[in-house]
Amino acid sequence: MPDIASCFLDCLDRAETRAAPFRHWLLSRMLPADACDAIVALPIDACIHGDTMGKRETNNSLRVFFDRTRQADHPVCADLARALQDGPVVRRLESLCGAALAGSFLRIEYCLDTDGFWLEPHTDIGAKRFTMLMYLSDTPGCEAWGTDLMDAGGTVIATTPYHRNDGCIFIPGEDTWHGFRRxxxxxxxxxxxxxxxxxxxxxxxxxxxxxxAVRT
Structure with missing residues (x-):
């Protein structure tokens, strides 16, 4: 199997650019299959249930990140973090998306959402220079679980395809409204x-x- 960085670079070469409702990129086969399987197999239970009031911050203390401790405990977390910190990957992301990532810091959150979860429309503008979503479930019906892309009034214009090991990228801006309708x-x-x-x-x-900090 290819390593994570090589597989991800190949994924970026195949990225599909979409212009509406804002510029974003659709990705497929983002990780080697064994890495994707290893993330799903992590001994982490979905501990956030019910209504999140439209914000992930509602349950800040229960959120899961691939921090130094989790990287030390689980090799796949460390492998993914190193790949996304890697100069060639960061440079390719900058080239694809026009983002300025040098000097930024990598943040990887693992989300396990259950029934009742929803997210209000928001843009990610401000402290985030780059946002990428990677989908991991493959249970029946998950095809309907993509991220909703919206206009400024909160009307859903498109929903990203949800398939295991696929995802999307966008660069936060004033028009990058997205969320997850109930x-x-x-x-x-x-x-x-x-x-x-x-x-x-x-x-x-x-x-x-x-x-x-990330270097390019």
Whole structure:
């Protein structure tokens, strides 16, 4: 199997650019199959249930990040973090998306959403320079669990395809409204949220390498 960085670079070469409702990129076969399987097999239970009031911050203390401790405990977390910190990967992301990532810090959140979860429309603008979503579930019905892309009024214009090991990228801006409208989740909606954030990011415990900025 290819390593994570090589597989991800190949994925970026195949990225599909979409212009509406804002510029984003659809990705497929993002990770080697064994790495994807290893993430899904991590001994982490979905501990957030019920209504999140439209915000992940509602349950901040229960959120899961691929921080230094989790990387030390689980090799796949370390392998993914190293790949996304890697110069060739970061340079390719900058080339694809036009993002300025040098000097930012890598943040990887593992989300396990259950029935009742929803997210209000938001843009990610501000401290996040880059957002990437990676979908991990393959249970029946998960095809309906993609991220909703919206206009400024909160109207859903498109929903990203949800398939295991696929995902999307966008660069936060004033028009990048997205969320997750209420709908049934029969099982666990698993995903990774990857951000490169500004150096001033206060929650250092969330970062993969809190003392090492990204270099290109």
């Amino acid at each position: 709908r049934p989740i029969d099982g666990v909606r698993r995903s990774l949220i990857v951000n490169y954030v500004v150096p001033e990011w206060r929650s250092r415990h969330e970062l993969a390498f809190p003392d090492i």
